[in-house]
Amino acid sequence: MTLITNNQTPPDPALPPRLAALGYAARSATSPLAPFHFERRLPGPHDVQIEIQYCGICHSDLHAVRGEWQGSVYPMVPGHEIIGRVTRVGPEVTGFMAGDLVGVGCLVDSCRTCAACREHLEQYCDSGFTLTYNSPDPHTGGVTYGGYSNRIVVDQRFVLRIPEQLDPAACAPLLCAGITTYSPLRHWEVGPGQRVGIVGLGGLGHMGVKFARAFGAEVVLFTTSPGKAADAKRLGAHEVVISSDPAAMAAHASRFDFILNTVAAAHNLDPFITLLKRDGILCLLGVPELPHPSPAVGGLIFRRRQLVGSLIGGLQETQQMLDFCGKHDIVSDIELIPIQQLNAAYERLLRGDVKYRFVIDMGSLASPSR
Amino acid sequence: MTLITNNQTPPDPALPPRLAALGYAARSATSPLAPFHFERRLPGPHDVQIEIQYCGICHSDLHAVRGEWQGSVYPMVPGHEIIGRVTRVGPEVTGFMAGDLVGVGCLVDSCRTCAACREHLEQYCDSGFTLTYNSPDPHTGGVTYGGYSNRIVVDQRFVLRIPEQLDPAACAPLLCAGITTYSPLRHWEVGPGQRVGIVGLGGLGHMGVKFARAFGAEVVLFTTSPGKAADAKRLGAHEVVISSDPAAMAAHASRFDFILNTVAAAHNLDPFITLLKRDGILCLLGVPELPHPSPAVGGLIFRRRQLVGSLIGGLQETQQMLDFCGKHDIVSDIELIPIQQLNAAYERLLRGDVKYRFVIDMGSLASPSR
Numbered sequence: 001m002t003l004i005t006n007n008q009t010p011p012d013p014a015l016p017p018r019l020a021a022l023g024y025a026a027r028s029a030t031s032p033l034a035p036f037h038f039e040r041r042l043p044g045p046h047d048v049q050i051e052i053q054y055c056g057i058c059h060s061d062l063h064a065v066r067g068e069w070q071g072s073v074y075p076m077v078p079g080h081e082i083i084g085r086v087t088r089v090g091p092e093v094t095g096f097m098a099g100d101l102v103g104v105g106c107l108v109d110s111c112r113t114c115a116a117c118r119e120h121l122e123q124y125c126d127s128g129f130t131l132t133y134n135s136p137d138p139h140t141g142g143v144t145y146g147g148y149s150n151r152i153v154v155d156q157r158f159v160l161r162i163p164e165q166l167d168p169a170a171c172a173p174l175l176c177a178g179i180t181t182y183s184p185l186r187h188w189e190v191g192p193g194q195r196v197g198i199v200g201l202g203g204l205g206h207m208g209v210k211f212a213r214a215f216g217a218e219v220v221l222f223t224t225s226p227g228k229a230a231d232a233k234r235l236g237a238h239e240v241v242i243s244s245d246p247a248a249m250a251a252h253a254s255r256f257d258f259i260l261n262t263v264a265a266a267h268n269l270d271p272f273i274t275l276l277k278r279d280g281i282l283c284l285l286g287v288p289e290l291p292h293p294s295p296a297v298g299g300l301i302f303r304r305r306q307l308v309g310s311l312i313g314g315l316q317e318t319q320q321m322l323d324f325c326g327k328h329d330i331v332s333d334i335e336l337i338p339i340q341q342l343n344a345a346y347e348r349l350l351r352g353d354v355k356y357r358f359v360i361d362m363g364s365l366a367s368p369s370r
Numbered sequence: 371m372t373l374i375t376n377n378q379t380p381p382d383p384a385l386p387p388r389l390a391a392l393g394y395a396a397r398s399a400t401s402p403l404a405p406f407h408f409e410r411r412l413p414g415p416h417d418v419q420i421e422i423q424y425c426g427i428c429h430s431d432l433h434a435v436r437g438e439w440q441g442s443v444y445p446m447v448p449g450h451e452i453i454g455r456v457t458r459v460g461p462e463v464t465g466f467m468a469g470d471l472v473g474v475g476c477l478v479d480s481c482r483t484c485a486a487c488r489e490h491l492e493q494y495c496d497s498g499f500t501l502t503y504n505s506p507d508p509h510t511g512g513v514t515y516g517g518y519s520n521r522i523v524v525d526q527r528f529v530l531r532i533p534e535q536l537d538p539a540a541c542a543p544l545l546c547a548g549i550t551t552y553s554p555l556r557h558w559e560v561g562p563g564q565r566v567g568i569v570g571l572g573g574l575g576h577m578g579v580k581f582a583r584a585f586g587a588e589v590v591l592f593t594t595s596p597g598k599a600a601d602a603k604r605l606g607a608h609e610v611v612i613s614s615d616p617a618a619m620a621a622h623a624s625r626f627d628f629i630l631n632t633v634a635a636a637h638n639l640d641p642f643i644t645l646l647k648r649d650g651i652l653c654l655l656g657v658p659e660l661p662h663p664s665p666a667v668g669g670l671i672f673r674r675r676q677l678v679g680s681l682i683g684g685l686q687e688t689q690q691m692l693d694f695c696g697k698h699d700i701v702s703d704i705e706l707i708p709i710q711q712l713n714a715a716y717e718r719l720l721r722g723d724v725k726y727r728f729v730i731d732m733g734s735l736a737s738p739s740r
Contacts, residue, residue: 115648116648121648124648124672124673124674126624187674254496278485278486278491278494284667284670284671285671286667286671287667287668287671288667291664291666291667292664292667293664294661294662294663294664294665295664296661297654297656297657297658297661297662297679298657298679299679300654300677300678300679301654301655301656301657301679301680301681302494302679302681303494304494304557304678304679304680304681305678305679306676306677306678307670307676307677307678308670308674308675308676308677309667309668309669309670309671309672309674309675310671310674311671311672311674
């Protein structure tokens, strides 16, 4: 395995010292991820320095690494489902101290002044947020490096408290898969007396099932894989419908208040729109590489149905989600891997062969022999 | 002009007598509309008999007449923007008496027992409503005949009171174009402090402009026709944007709370979705013959925007709309025509050559020489 190092000039003595970091990076859209030495900023007055213990592998990491979305910058250190312990805080930090178990999700900064930021909806920041990786980094002038690494420095506003009673490794996916499903279910007030559909049983879908069930809804999981039915019920689904079976789908026509569609691959949305009651909502969470077939407008008009989208969640809501998980003992179902299995895990992810999220045990980073 | 008559067997003396009626009907998808003698039921205990004075020409009449939608039955008497005077009422009718100025819109019946009907949302009746024309008619066993005729008999629940202070001819389009725009603007609570877009300045669009302005919103009319700008402002738009001008559109990115899209022809929805603020709503009113290009999911996700549809309005809300129009002196801008100009009006409608709704003066039906 190749060791990549920063392609940088010798340190300028006039610049402040930096923090040495080690991670795994992709050097190009076609290279495997490999060890990568780089630097982080030293914690400023409002910053929290975190020793990373676990980092989840989100499907979007794979898209970004492989350059399937615009704007991939290499070397790229992915990872935005970060769990770790605070090792140092800046003098102005009030909410955290060394030793705290914390998390970092998809965002590490936003403008803080726009209407969205003032309403604690940093994910919709009008000026554009700073993503945890592959985003222009105002501190370094380069790009941000994510959680497939041993440490990170993040402004306290973008650091989350992790309930100590939960398995910290299994909390990592809450920071993206968790909040991405929690936020729309909360925003559209899913709860008791409602019939809620979750489409797709992957990293997002399995969290959607857990949350929708915890919120008191009647939960139906839609999948094309009959083999997932038993597991879906174990996770909390009251019922499983094979979405490729027209008769099974027809039996559910106009019965759903809300459907959370976690499938990003292009597919026909009309069979799900047809399942909605009057005023029902189909919420999309993933951007397909190729467009979905155009949904039939009549399906929206004749029952005043809504097709909507939702993006992760704000910091305040993410903290509420974590607190809710602590109270209700909700975590992700994960498969913990050493970082040396990263590339193999990506291949398995592509095949959908994971229940339901890979999480990297960052302790393995210091054991290169594995 | 050919006189069409019902292709019927001699009256069965065991059947109750019927009411002779005269209207204009299409005999096939390709025939011009021509005079048509037919029968209506006599008013039952809950029925109101109405002498029709005016009937608006809705674009959907043209689609139905020409068989462009499924289910056209001929002969077809179109018309669902009906204004007239009550001439007779059944013994159980409580809300109307002879001489009242009344209206009938798109619906003449619904199941009355489903959740939608109980919530005064007959337009979303779970069992299927009875349309004013070309709908199976449980009373006659045939199909319903619409307002291009001299009289009609309608259950009192589906009859509306028309404010006497308004021009009755100009009220006819309120029964479809009016309520179709009023209902979504009310449902999604458009009002002061909001920026609202109306796409298209036709029968629906010009009512959308009037209502959105009356509700206190800042109103921007989107059109591809620069020649419509002055008229749009006269109708109440604060601003007009030429939607085919990318620079003009870009200047309005993410500024709209709500956009009412009255254009049924297939077109790219993304430029309008892009205009929405976070949580903004694009509401579609028309079903295109061919599908719109598939909207970009990212446009929905990245600002939690909503793509929705809306269908006319319920009876209670239609009455509220009419009362609002009476109070605020709102009617449609119309061109009144004798029924003999119907076929020519259809051709002009196809060219968009009407400001903004043709209304048939039904008095002309008795003057065949015109």
